[in-house]
Every structure is written in C-alpha cells, then in structure tokens.
Amino acid sequence: MLDRSNSMAGAKLEQAKIGADWFVDGALDGDGVALVSYASAATVDSALHPLTADRSAEHAAIDGVAAAGQTSIGGGLRRELDELSSPAEPSSMQAVVLLTDGQHNAGEPPGAVLPDLRASLTRVYTVGIGPTLDDTLLQGLADATGGEFARIDPDLPADEQAFAIRAEIERLTALARDGGGVAAGSPERLASGERRETTSIVEPGATLATFLVSRRFVKDDIDLEVTDPSGRVLTSATTAPDVRVIAPERPYTAIQVRDHEPGTWRTTITCRNATRPRADLLWWTFVVDRDLVGALHVPHTPVRPGGRVVADLAVSYGRRLAELRILARLTEHGSTRPVVFRPGTVKAESDGMYRASFTAPNKPGVYRLEAEVTTSPSRTRFALGEEFTGPDQRGQIPRFARLYSASIVVA
Numbered sequence: 001m002l003d004r005s006n007s008m009a010g011a012k013l014e015q016a017k018i019g020a021d022w023f024v025d026g027a028l029d030g031d032g033v034a035l036v037s038y039a040s041a042a043t044v045d046s047a048l049h050p051l052t053a054d055r056s057a058e059h060a061a062i063d064g065v066a067a068a069g070q071t072s073i074g075g076g077l078r079r080e081l082d083e084l085s086s087p088a089e090p091s092s093m094q095a096v097v098l099l100t101d102g103q104h105n106a107g108e109p110p111g112a113v114l115p116d117l118r119a120s121l122t123r124v125y126t127v128g129i130g131p132t133l134d135d136t137l138l139q140g141l142a143d144a145t146g147g148e149f150a151r152i153d154p155d156l157p158a159d160e161q162a163f164a165i166r167a168e169i170e171r172l173t174a175l176a177r178d179g180g181g182v183a184a185g186s187p188e189r190l191a192s193g194e195r196r197e198t199t200s201i202v203e204p205g206a207t208l209a210t211f212l213v214s215r216r217f218v219k220d221d222i223d224l225e226v227t228d229p230s231g232r233v234l235t236s237a238t239t240a241p242d243v244r245v246i247a248p249e250r251p252y253t254a255i256q257v258r259d260h261e262p263g264t265w266r267t268t269i270t271c272r273n274a275t276r277p278r279a280d281l282l283w284w285t286f287v288v289d290r291d292l293v294g295a296l297h298v299p300h301t302p303v304r305p306g307g308r309v310v311a312d313l314a315v316s317y318g319r320r321l322a323e324l325r326i327l328a329r330l331t332e333h334g335s336t337r338p339v340v341f342r343p344g345t346v347k348a349e350s351d352g353m354y355r356a357s358f359t360a361p362n363k364p365g366v367y368r369l370e371a372e373v374t375t376s377p378s379r380t381r382f383a384l385g386e387e388f389t390g391p392d393q394r395g396q397i398p399r400f401a402r403l404y405s406a407s408i409v410v411a
Contacts, residue, residue: 001076002037002065003100009067011162012129016099017062018250019169023097024058025246026173026210026254026286027051034083035061038076039069040106048083072107073100073137077124081116094122095147095176097169100138101130110137114144123147125172129165130154135302135409143299148175151407153332153366163216167282170214170252171405179290182403183209189278190222190271197268200285201374203400204262208288211267212246212254213281220279221272224253229263262398289400292317296371296404302411303360309408313341313354315373317397320352320383328356328371330408339369352383360410367408374401 002008002016020035027033034048035058046061076098084094096117104110117124124145126138129152142149150168152161174180184200202209211226226234234240234255236247246254271279294315303309315321328339339358344350361367380397 001080001096001098002035003039003071003076004037004065004067005039005069005071005101006067007130008101011159012101012165013065013067015162015166016169017065018252019166019173020062021059021248021250022166022170022212022214022252023173024051024055024062025248025250025252026212026256028208029053033058034080035065036076036080036083037065038072038079039067041069041072042075042079042107044079044083070106071100071104073098073104074110074113075107077110077113077117078108081113081120081122084122085120094120095125096122097125097127097172097176098138098141099127099129099165099169100133101128103132103134104137110141114141117145123176125176126150127165127168127172128152129161135411139301143297148172148295149407151366151409155365163280166214170212170282170284174210174284174286177288179207179288179293181287181289181292181294183285183287183401185282185284185403188269188281188283190269190274190281191278192271192274195268195270197266198283199264199266201399201401202260202262202265202285202287203289203292203398205291205398206260206262206287206289208256208258209260209265210254210256210284210286211265212252212284212286213267213269214252214284216251216280217275218249218251219275220251222253222279222281223270223272224255225268225270226255226257227266227268228257229261229265292398292400292402294373294402294404296369296406298369298406298408301407302409305360305362305364305410307360307410309356309358309360311339311341311356311369311406313356313371313373313404314352315402316352318382321375321397322352322381322383323376323379324354325374325376326354326371328369330358330361331368331370332361332365341371349385351385360408364410367410368405369408370403370405372401372403375399
C-alpha cells in the first residue's frame with residue numbers, strides 16, 4: 001500500500017516505488033500480489049493476481065502512481081483487505097506493507113478495519129516517515145496483527161530519508177512472506193574498484209535464499225557474486241534450474257536460490273564504478289523457513305526521553321528456543337550502544353523468552369534496536385514444557401542466524 005498524498009510527492013514516493021518494484025521482482029511465480037494506493041480515497045492500481053515471469057504490467061502500475069490529495073489510511077486498508085479477501089484469488093497467507101508520511105485524516109477510521117484484518121489473519125507491516133505521524137496508530141496496527149512498525153528518522157537529510165524508505169520496504173517484504181526472515185544485512189559504502197566480502201548462514205530445512213544488493217543510485221555499477229558452501233560461484237550470468245537472477249534496470253540486483261545447500265554462503269560485492277566518491281549500498285540475505293519464526297517487540301513506544309524501554313524477543317523452531325546467542329545494539333545516526341537481553345527463568349511459561357530493559361536516550365528522535373540471534377552449538381536447546389507446533393517432530397536444532405529489529409521513538 002502506497003501513500004500518494006500530496007506530502008509524499010518527490011523523492012519519497014519515487015523511492016517507495018522502487019521498494020514496491022522489489023516486492024514484485026523478489027516474489028515467486030504464482031505468488032498473489034495486489035497494489036493499492038491511497039490519498040483522499042483508495043485506488044486499486046493492480047488487482048490481486050498470481051505473478052508470472054513477465055512482470056512489466058505490475059511495474060507499469062507502480063510507475064503510474066502519482067501524488068494527490070489527503071491521507072485515508074483506513075480507506076487504503078479496507079480496499080487492500082477487499083482485494084486479499086477476493087474469492088477469485090484466495091490467499092493462504094496474507095500480509096500488507098503500508099507506507100504513510102502523515103496522519104489519517106479522511107475516510108473510514110483505521111480502527112474500524114482492524115477487527116476484519118485480525119479475523120482474516122492479515123498481518124500489517126507499517127512504515128512511517130515525516131514529523132507529524134500518528135506513531136501510536138501505526139504501532140498499534142502492527143502489534144494487533146502480528147506485523148512490525150518501522151519508523152524513518154525525520155531528522156535525516158531528505159535524500160537519506162527517501163533511501164531509508166526503500167530499505168525498510170525491502171526488509172519488510174522479506175518478513176511478509178510466510179516463513180521469511182532476515183539472515184544477515186548491513187549498509188556498505190564502496191569506492192570505485194573496492195570489493196567487500198560478507199558471509200551468512202543458511203540453515204537445513206530452508207526452502208529459498210535471496211541474496212540482494214540494493215544501491216542508492218541506479219548509475220552505480222555494482223557486481224554481485226554468491227558462493228555456496230561447496231564452492232559453486234553464482235553471478236548475474238548464471239543459468240541453472242535452482243537459480244533465479246533478478247537484475248532488472250533498477251537500482252538492485254539479487255540472486256535467488258531454491259532448495260539450496262545448507263551452511264555458510266559468501267557474498268562478494270564489487271563496485272566497478274561509483275558515480276560519487278563512494279556508492280551507498282544495502283546488502284541483505286533473506287531466507288524462507290516456515291519452521292523458524294521469531295520476533296523482537298517493543299510494546300510501548302513512543303517513550304519519554306530518559307524513560308524505560310522494555311523489549312521482548314522470542315525465536316521458535318517448532319517450539320521456543322532457549323540459550324541462544326543474542327548480540328543487540330541501539331543505533332542512531334551511526335553511533336551505537338550495546339543492549340543486553342536476559343533469558344527468562346526455567347519455568348515453562350518463560351523459558352525461551354528474552355527481555356531487555358534499558359534507559360531511553362535523553363535526546364528525542366528515532367532509534368533502531370537490532371538483535372543478531374545465532375545458535376550456540378553446545379548450549380541451545382528447546383524450551384521446557386512446550387509441545388512441538390511445527391509439521392515435524394524435530395529433535396535437532398539447526399545452525400542458523402537471524403537479524404531482528406524494531407524502531408524506538410523517543411518523544
């Protein structure tokens with residue numbers, strides 16, 4: 001769902017469109033996709049339909065979205081839900097990524113749509129930008145439906161805010177897929193001729209891995225190379241039954257691999273030519289594993305400067321996992337400080353649950369809490385007192401890594 005109100009005109013809407021383009025390109029053939037944009041009223045720009053290999057019509061619909069009018073968040077949610085609930089295109093798992101830069105001020109209230117969203121098991125992921133947002137509304141929509149709220153820092157320069165919109169949409173589209181998660185990711189800045197190698201873990205049982213590099217400027221010349229655990233090298237020229245290369249004339253390139261080999265994968269990014277002194281990039285590894293789910297949740301935001309922040313984290317593989325390694329940090333404008341997550345007791349109701357409690361920064365602003373979660377081979381175990389909820393009675397915990405994040409608004 002794209003907010004096309006007048007205040008979104010310009011770079012913000014253009015970067016949001018690139019994020020929507022990635023939503024289309026990163027999806028699989030047969031996935032159902034619909035595009036709804038909203039201003040004073042909502043418009044179905046592309047009705048729910050299964051994707052095919054040719055996605056030019058979907059990109060044309062995205063490109064045709066133009067800014068005009070006020071902000072009807074509730075109206076947009078209602079039209080999107082109507083599309084997802086269409087009997088002609090039933091959806092087994094439903095998710096909405098909602099972008100807005102303002103407060104709801106026209107049409108049906110979002111709260112009136114919320115019971116129907118919950119009844120249809122539709123998750124809502126919200127992305128907010130601008131200084132006048134209703135943060136409580138967007139956080140509440142995400143919390144009530146099992147989604148996530150991502151807040152763009154309004155104090156960033158305008159071009160950085162616009163790029164951040166695209167980054168959040170890219171990340172959330174991975175989470176919106178059933179079983180989707182972020183295995184690794186980080187920003188990178190490369191000069192012409194510079195090369196960077198990174199690694200990520202893809203666990204046994206995962207069905208799809210996507211390696212993406214997204215660049216701020218389309219004219220930056222970036223090469224992506226992925227090496228699997230056996231040493232097979234995949235590039236944008238690779239043709240193989242299990243490999244799909246996503247390299248359109250847009251500012252991103254991806255290599256998607258089905259039924260891949262588990263283990264450590266290496267991603268190599270080479271900057272052939274940067275249009276500025278350094279190319280600004282985002283590198284992601286997205287993994288689909290329906291048995292491995294987790295969430296990082298901050299239940300009360302905004303918080304007062306210097307107030308108490310409480311964050312909860314849980315990861316399950318059929319049932320909750322205990323004794324995980326968690327490396328967490330709070331970030332604003334490049335500066336970070338560590339955050340400690342402590343495990344619950346060994347009582348059944350809290351085993352496998354982790355909580356961090358820390359003091360919020362004294363300066364108002366938007367902060368990002370990130371938690372890198374990995375297994376500890378000698379210690380990670382299943383939580384006590386729970387039955388398996390996955391399709392298999394799994395007895396062995398795979399080696400995996402996941403990156404969870406949450407926005408914290410201090411105001």
